[in-house]
Amino acid sequence: MASVEVSLKEMMTGIEGALGAAVVDYTSGMALGTLGGGGDLDLTVAAAGNTDVIRAKVRTMEQLGLRSEIEDILITLAGQYHLIRLVGGRSGHGLFLYLVLDKGRSNLAMARHQLRRVEEQLEV
Template identity: 75%
Template sequence: MANTETALKECLGTIEGATAAALVDYTSGMALGTLGGGKDFNLEVAAAGNTDVVRAKLRTMEHLGLNEEIEDILITLSSQYHLIRLLRGRGGNGLFLYLVLDAGRANLAMARHQLRRIESELEI
């Protein structure tokens, strides 16, 4: 089982094109751990903003009466992919992994597969 720091390092170290990763509590909007980003990309701001995305989708699903679970949310920009993976089980309720990928270097299918594996090994 991996802790937060190890999981975030694994995201950046093993997922091709990954430039930033965070573990975020969407009940509070706080990042519990961050890695990557930089002066041109404030990962704390991105984590808080994506909390609103997750909340809006959950609220919409509730209004629609969808009895489903979100696996992940993908936002595609011209040069980046933003992948939000909601955590399940082992105390992960209310948390998501947030991954930023360089669209020119990333393989989105592989990134989703690897993020799913990292999430399964994460111990909260």
Template identity: 90%
Template sequence: MASVEVSLKEMMTAAEGALGAAVVDYTSGMALGTLGGGKDLDLTIAAAGNTDVVRAKVRTMEQLGLKSRIEDILITLESQYHLIRPVTGRNGNGLFLYLVLDKARSNLAMARHQLKRVEEQLEV
């Protein structure tokens, strides 16, 4: 099992083109930890904003009566991919992983695979 700090390092090093990573509590919108980012990518603001995305999707699924769970949410920008992966382990309820990738330097399929692996190992 991996801590939040170890998980963030794994997200940043395992996914080529990673620009920033966060572990976020979507009940409060607060990041439990961030790594990367910069002046053009404030991960604290992104964590809070993407909390609304996760909440909206969960609410919509409930209204539709969908019993499935979210594997991940992909937001594609002109130059970036933003991946959101809810943590499903017993200790991760209410958390999600957030990874921002440089679109030109990343492999989306590999990044999704790596994010799944990190999510499975996260221990909070």
């Protein structure tokens, strides 16, 4: 099992093209930890904003009667991928991993695979 700090390091060093990473509590919108970012990428602001994205999607799924769990949410920008992965399991309920990737230097399929692995090892 990995701590928040170890998980953040794994996301930033183990996923090619990573620009910033965060572990976020979406019940409060607070980042439990961040790594990378800077300049135009304020991970604290992104954590709070993406909390709203998750809440809206969960609410919509409830209204539609969908009984499935969200695995991840992808937001594609001109030069970046923003990947949000909800953390499953008892210790991760209410948390998500947030990863920003350089679109030109990353492999989205591999990043999703590696982010799933980080999620499985996270212990809060």
